[in-house]
Amino acid sequence: MSAPSAATAPRVAPVSRLIDQPRVDRYAAAARDHNPIHRVGPAAGAGPFGRPIAHGMLVLALVSEAMAATFGERWARGGTLKVRWRAPAVPPVTVTARATARAVADGVASYDVLCETDAGELLLTGTASAPLA
Amino acid sequence: MSASAHKPSLDELQRADDLPAFVLRVTAADVHAYLDATGESPAAWTHDVPPLALGAFALAGLMERVELPAGIVHTGQEYDFARAVAHDEPVEVRIRVASRSERRGAVITALASEWRARGVIVGSARTTVLVAPLDADTSAGSGTDASGGA
Numbered sequence: 001m002s003a004p005s006a007a008t009a010p011r012v013a014p015v016s017r018l019i020d021q022p023r024v025d026r027y028a029a030a031a032r033d034h035n036p037i038h039r040v041g042p043a044a045g046a047g048p049f050g051r052p053i054a055h056g057m058l059v060l061a062l063v064s065e066a067m068a069a070t071f072g073e074r075w076a077r078g079g080t081l082k083v084r085w086r087a088p089a090v091p092p093v094t095v096t097a098r099a100t101a102r103a104v105a106d107g108v109a110s111y112d113v114l115c116e117t118d119a120g121e122l123l124l125t126g127t128a129s130a131p132l133a
Numbered sequence: 134m135s136a137s138a139h140k141p142s143l144d145e146l147q148r149a150d151d152l153p154a155f156v157l158r159v160t161a162a163d164v165h166a167y168l169d170a171t172g173e174s175p176a177a178w179t180h181d182v183p184p185l186a187l188g189a190f191a192l193a194g195l196m197e198r199v200e201l202p203a204g205i206v207h208t209g210q211e212y213d214f215a216r217a218v219a220h221d222e223p224v225e226v227r228i229r230v231a232s233r234s235e236r237r238g239a240v241i242t243a244l245a246s247e248w249r250a251r252g253v254i255v256g257s258a259r260t261t262v263l264v265a266p267l268d269a270d271t272s273a274g275s276g277t278d279a280s281g282g283a
Binding site for chain 2: 017023026027029030031032033035056057058060061062064065068069072073075076077078079080081082083084085
Protein backbone atom coordinates (compact mmCIF):
# COMPACT_ATOMS: atom_id res chain seq x y z
CA MET A 1 0.00 0.00 0.00
CA SER A 2 1.46 3.37 -0.97
CA ALA A 3 1.69 6.13 1.62
CA PRO A 4 -0.40 9.20 0.75
CA SER A 5 2.74 11.28 0.31
CA ALA A 6 4.08 8.97 -2.38
CA ALA A 7 2.28 11.08 -4.95
CA THR A 8 4.70 13.95 -4.29
CA ALA A 9 7.79 11.86 -4.95
CA PRO A 10 9.51 12.59 -8.28
CA ARG A 11 8.84 9.98 -10.93
CA VAL A 12 11.85 7.80 -11.62
CA ALA A 13 11.86 6.71 -15.25
CA PRO A 14 12.66 3.08 -15.93
CA VAL A 15 16.00 2.17 -17.47
CA SER A 16 16.29 -0.76 -19.89
CA ARG A 17 19.45 -2.23 -21.29
CA LEU A 18 20.64 -5.23 -23.21
CA ILE A 19 23.12 -7.14 -21.10
CA ASP A 20 25.08 -9.31 -23.48
CA GLN A 21 28.39 -11.10 -23.09
CA PRO A 22 30.50 -8.27 -24.53
CA ARG A 23 28.97 -5.90 -21.97
CA VAL A 24 29.66 -8.40 -19.18
CA ASP A 25 33.26 -8.73 -20.37
CA ARG A 26 33.66 -4.95 -20.40
CA TYR A 27 32.21 -4.73 -16.92
CA ALA A 28 34.58 -7.43 -15.64
CA ALA A 29 37.53 -5.42 -16.91
CA ALA A 30 36.24 -2.05 -15.74
CA ALA A 31 35.15 -3.19 -12.28
CA ARG A 32 38.10 -5.57 -11.87
CA ASP A 33 35.85 -8.51 -11.17
CA HIS A 34 37.31 -11.41 -13.09
CA ASN A 35 35.38 -14.21 -11.46
CA PRO A 36 35.25 -16.97 -14.12
CA ILE A 37 31.54 -17.51 -13.49
CA HIS A 38 31.04 -14.40 -15.66
CA ARG A 39 33.25 -15.48 -18.57
CA VAL A 40 32.70 -17.94 -21.37
CA GLY A 41 34.71 -20.97 -20.34
CA PRO A 42 34.72 -24.21 -18.43
CA ALA A 43 34.14 -22.64 -15.00
CA ALA A 44 30.90 -20.98 -16.05
CA GLY A 45 29.91 -24.07 -18.04
CA ALA A 46 30.34 -26.26 -14.99
CA GLY A 47 28.43 -23.86 -12.76
CA PRO A 48 24.81 -24.17 -11.74
CA PHE A 49 23.59 -22.25 -14.79
CA GLY A 50 25.71 -24.01 -17.40
CA ARG A 51 26.75 -20.70 -18.92
CA PRO A 52 28.10 -17.32 -17.79
CA ILE A 53 25.93 -15.01 -15.73
CA ALA A 54 26.14 -11.23 -15.52
CA HIS A 55 27.61 -9.54 -12.49
CA GLY A 56 24.91 -8.68 -10.00
CA MET A 57 26.46 -5.24 -9.66
CA LEU A 58 26.02 -4.68 -13.38
CA VAL A 59 22.30 -5.32 -13.01
CA LEU A 60 22.18 -3.10 -9.93
CA ALA A 61 23.87 -0.31 -11.90
CA LEU A 62 20.60 0.18 -13.80
CA VAL A 63 18.85 1.11 -10.55
CA SER A 64 21.59 3.56 -9.68
CA GLU A 65 21.38 5.05 -13.18
CA ALA A 66 17.62 5.52 -12.86
CA MET A 67 17.97 7.23 -9.48
CA ALA A 68 20.83 9.43 -10.67
CA ALA A 69 18.84 10.50 -13.72
CA THR A 70 16.09 11.78 -11.43
CA PHE A 71 18.05 13.11 -8.47
CA GLY A 72 21.37 14.12 -10.01
CA GLU A 73 24.13 14.83 -7.51
CA ARG A 74 21.64 14.36 -4.64
CA TRP A 75 21.83 10.65 -5.39
CA ALA A 76 25.55 10.74 -4.65
CA ARG A 77 25.24 12.81 -1.47
CA GLY A 78 22.30 11.23 0.28
CA GLY A 79 21.06 8.25 -1.69
CA THR A 80 20.47 4.87 -0.12
CA LEU A 81 20.05 1.49 -1.71
CA LYS A 82 19.15 -1.86 -0.20
CA VAL A 83 18.60 -4.88 -2.46
CA ARG A 84 18.52 -8.64 -2.60
CA TRP A 85 19.27 -10.57 -5.73
CA ARG A 86 16.55 -13.01 -6.68
CA ALA A 87 17.87 -14.64 -9.84
CA PRO A 88 20.88 -14.33 -12.13
CA ALA A 89 20.85 -12.39 -15.39
CA VAL A 90 21.94 -14.80 -18.09
CA PRO A 91 23.20 -12.94 -21.19
CA PRO A 92 21.95 -11.98 -23.62
CA VAL A 93 18.99 -10.50 -21.78
CA THR A 94 17.27 -7.14 -21.73
CA VAL A 95 16.89 -5.91 -18.16
CA THR A 96 14.67 -3.10 -16.95
CA ALA A 97 15.08 -1.27 -13.65
CA ARG A 98 11.93 0.25 -12.17
CA ALA A 99 11.30 2.41 -9.12
CA THR A 100 7.85 2.89 -7.60
CA ALA A 101 7.37 5.71 -5.12
CA ARG A 102 6.57 4.63 -1.58
CA ALA A 103 6.65 7.83 0.45
CA VAL A 104 8.10 11.26 1.03
CA ALA A 105 9.13 11.92 4.60
CA ASP A 106 11.57 14.37 6.16
CA GLY A 107 12.63 15.62 2.77
CA VAL A 108 13.51 12.17 1.47
CA ALA A 109 11.70 10.30 -1.30
CA SER A 110 11.74 6.52 -1.01
CA TYR A 111 10.98 3.89 -3.63
CA ASP A 112 10.51 0.19 -4.09
CA VAL A 113 12.96 -0.88 -6.78
CA LEU A 114 13.31 -3.94 -8.94
CA CYS A 115 15.08 -5.25 -11.99
CA GLU A 116 13.31 -7.67 -14.28
CA THR A 117 13.83 -9.33 -17.61
CA ASP A 118 11.63 -8.85 -20.66
CA ALA A 119 10.02 -12.14 -19.70
CA GLY A 120 9.07 -10.68 -16.34
CA GLU A 121 11.56 -12.64 -14.26
CA LEU A 122 12.61 -10.72 -11.15
CA LEU A 123 16.36 -10.36 -10.85
CA LEU A 124 16.52 -8.12 -7.80
CA THR A 125 14.17 -6.30 -5.44
CA GLY A 126 14.69 -3.72 -2.75
CA THR A 127 14.39 -0.09 -1.78
CA ALA A 128 16.10 3.16 -2.66
CA SER A 129 15.82 6.70 -1.37
CA ALA A 130 17.21 10.13 -2.14
CA PRO A 131 16.91 13.64 -0.70
CA LEU A 132 14.54 16.05 -2.42
CA ALA A 133 16.84 19.04 -1.93
CA MET B 134 46.34 -0.27 -4.57
CA SER B 135 47.91 -3.57 -3.64
CA ALA B 136 46.71 -6.39 -1.48
CA SER B 137 48.70 -7.48 1.54
CA ALA B 138 50.80 -10.65 1.31
CA HIS B 139 48.46 -12.74 3.47
CA LYS B 140 45.11 -13.22 1.83
CA PRO B 141 42.74 -14.77 4.36
CA SER B 142 39.94 -16.96 3.15
CA LEU B 143 36.38 -15.98 3.89
CA ASP B 144 36.13 -19.11 6.04
CA GLU B 145 38.81 -17.80 8.38
CA LEU B 146 37.05 -14.55 9.11
CA GLN B 147 35.04 -14.15 12.28
CA ARG B 148 32.57 -11.55 13.43
CA ALA B 149 34.25 -8.19 14.24
CA ASP B 150 37.40 -9.06 12.31
CA ASP B 151 38.80 -6.07 10.45
CA LEU B 152 40.41 -6.36 7.05
CA PRO B 153 43.41 -4.15 6.38
CA ALA B 154 42.23 -0.72 5.27
CA PHE B 155 43.10 0.34 1.73
CA VAL B 156 42.88 3.48 -0.35
CA LEU B 157 40.89 3.79 -3.56
CA ARG B 158 41.62 6.48 -6.07
CA VAL B 159 39.15 6.29 -8.94
CA THR B 160 40.41 8.09 -12.02
CA ALA B 161 38.46 9.68 -14.84
CA ALA B 162 39.58 6.78 -17.03
CA ASP B 163 38.21 4.31 -14.47
CA VAL B 164 34.87 6.13 -14.49
CA HIS B 165 34.81 6.23 -18.29
CA ALA B 166 35.44 2.48 -18.53
CA TYR B 167 32.83 1.75 -15.86
CA LEU B 168 30.17 3.84 -17.60
CA ASP B 169 31.04 2.37 -20.98
CA ALA B 170 30.38 -1.06 -19.48
CA THR B 171 27.17 -0.21 -17.64
CA GLY B 172 25.83 1.92 -20.49
CA GLU B 173 25.08 4.96 -18.33
CA SER B 174 25.70 8.35 -19.91
CA PRO B 175 28.94 9.95 -18.70
CA ALA B 176 27.42 13.44 -18.88
CA ALA B 177 26.57 13.58 -15.18
CA TRP B 178 29.89 12.18 -14.04
CA THR B 179 32.54 14.42 -15.60
CA HIS B 180 33.78 15.47 -12.16
CA ASP B 181 32.45 12.94 -9.68
CA VAL B 182 32.54 9.17 -9.39
CA PRO B 183 29.14 7.48 -9.76
CA PRO B 184 28.44 6.25 -6.24
CA LEU B 185 27.78 2.69 -7.33
CA ALA B 186 31.08 2.68 -9.21
CA LEU B 187 32.77 3.47 -5.92
CA GLY B 188 30.91 0.52 -4.47
CA ALA B 189 32.08 -1.71 -7.30
CA PHE B 190 35.70 -0.68 -6.87
CA ALA B 191 35.49 -1.16 -3.11
CA LEU B 192 34.18 -4.68 -3.77
CA ALA B 193 37.09 -5.29 -6.12
CA GLY B 194 39.40 -4.21 -3.31
CA LEU B 195 37.68 -6.65 -1.00
CA MET B 196 38.10 -9.48 -3.53
CA GLU B 197 41.81 -8.69 -3.76
CA ARG B 198 42.16 -9.14 -0.04
CA VAL B 199 39.96 -12.12 0.76
CA GLU B 200 40.04 -15.56 -0.82
CA LEU B 201 36.48 -16.30 -1.85
CA PRO B 202 35.37 -19.92 -2.13
CA ALA B 203 33.84 -21.36 -5.28
CA GLY B 204 30.09 -21.28 -5.21
CA ILE B 205 29.85 -18.07 -3.23
CA VAL B 206 26.59 -16.22 -3.80
CA HIS B 207 26.23 -12.46 -3.46
CA THR B 208 22.77 -12.30 -1.93
CA GLY B 209 22.36 -8.72 -0.79
CA GLN B 210 23.83 -5.25 -0.95
CA GLU B 211 23.17 -2.01 0.90
CA TYR B 212 24.60 1.44 0.35
CA ASP B 213 24.43 4.82 2.03
CA PHE B 214 26.00 7.54 -0.07
CA ALA B 215 26.89 10.56 2.08
CA ARG B 216 28.64 12.80 -0.43
CA ALA B 217 29.99 12.74 -3.95
CA VAL B 218 33.61 11.69 -4.44
CA ALA B 219 35.62 13.51 -7.09
CA HIS B 220 37.76 11.78 -9.70
CA ASP B 221 41.20 11.00 -8.24
CA GLU B 222 40.09 11.80 -4.71
CA PRO B 223 41.61 9.30 -2.29
CA VAL B 224 39.05 7.28 -0.35
CA GLU B 225 40.02 5.03 2.52
CA VAL B 226 38.00 1.82 2.67
CA ARG B 227 37.61 -0.03 5.95
CA ILE B 228 35.86 -3.39 6.01
CA ARG B 229 34.70 -5.33 9.06
CA VAL B 230 32.91 -8.65 9.38
CA ALA B 231 29.55 -7.49 10.68
CA SER B 232 28.01 -10.91 11.16
CA ARG B 233 28.52 -14.54 10.39
CA SER B 234 25.92 -17.24 10.82
CA GLU B 235 25.16 -20.74 9.68
CA ARG B 236 21.84 -22.03 8.48
CA ARG B 237 21.33 -25.57 7.23
CA GLY B 238 24.98 -25.87 6.38
CA ALA B 239 25.15 -22.56 4.51
CA VAL B 240 27.39 -19.85 5.93
CA ILE B 241 26.09 -16.31 5.61
CA THR B 242 28.56 -13.48 6.08
CA ALA B 243 27.85 -9.76 6.15
CA LEU B 244 30.73 -7.37 5.53
CA ALA B 245 30.31 -3.74 6.56
CA SER B 246 32.38 -1.17 4.70
CA GLU B 247 33.02 2.45 5.51
CA TRP B 248 34.47 4.91 3.01
CA ARG B 249 36.26 8.04 4.21
CA ALA B 250 37.73 10.97 2.35
CA ARG B 251 39.79 13.50 4.29
CA GLY B 252 38.68 11.73 7.44
CA VAL B 253 34.98 12.22 6.76
CA ILE B 254 32.57 9.40 5.95
CA VAL B 255 31.47 9.67 2.32
CA GLY B 256 29.62 6.38 2.13
CA SER B 257 29.08 2.99 3.64
CA ALA B 258 28.02 -0.42 2.43
CA ARG B 259 26.94 -3.80 3.67
CA THR B 260 27.61 -6.81 1.50
CA THR B 261 25.98 -10.15 2.27
CA VAL B 262 27.33 -13.35 0.81
CA LEU B 263 26.28 -16.95 1.20
CA VAL B 264 28.46 -20.02 0.85
CA ALA B 265 26.31 -23.07 0.35
CA PRO B 266 27.36 -26.62 1.20
CA LEU B 267 29.17 -28.20 -1.73
CA ASP B 268 26.26 -30.46 -2.63
CA ALA B 269 23.68 -27.69 -2.47
CA ASP B 270 21.87 -26.37 -5.53
CA THR B 271 22.35 -22.59 -5.66
CA SER B 272 20.45 -22.12 -8.89
CA ALA B 273 17.24 -21.00 -7.23
CA GLY B 274 16.05 -19.25 -4.17
CA SER B 275 17.72 -16.54 -2.23
CA GLY B 276 19.57 -14.66 -4.90
CA THR B 277 22.12 -16.04 -7.26
CA ASP B 278 24.68 -13.49 -8.24
CA ALA B 279 27.42 -16.04 -7.62
CA SER B 280 29.84 -13.35 -8.62
CA GLY B 281 32.08 -13.58 -5.62
CA GLY B 282 30.97 -10.22 -4.42
CA ALA B 283 30.28 -8.06 -7.41
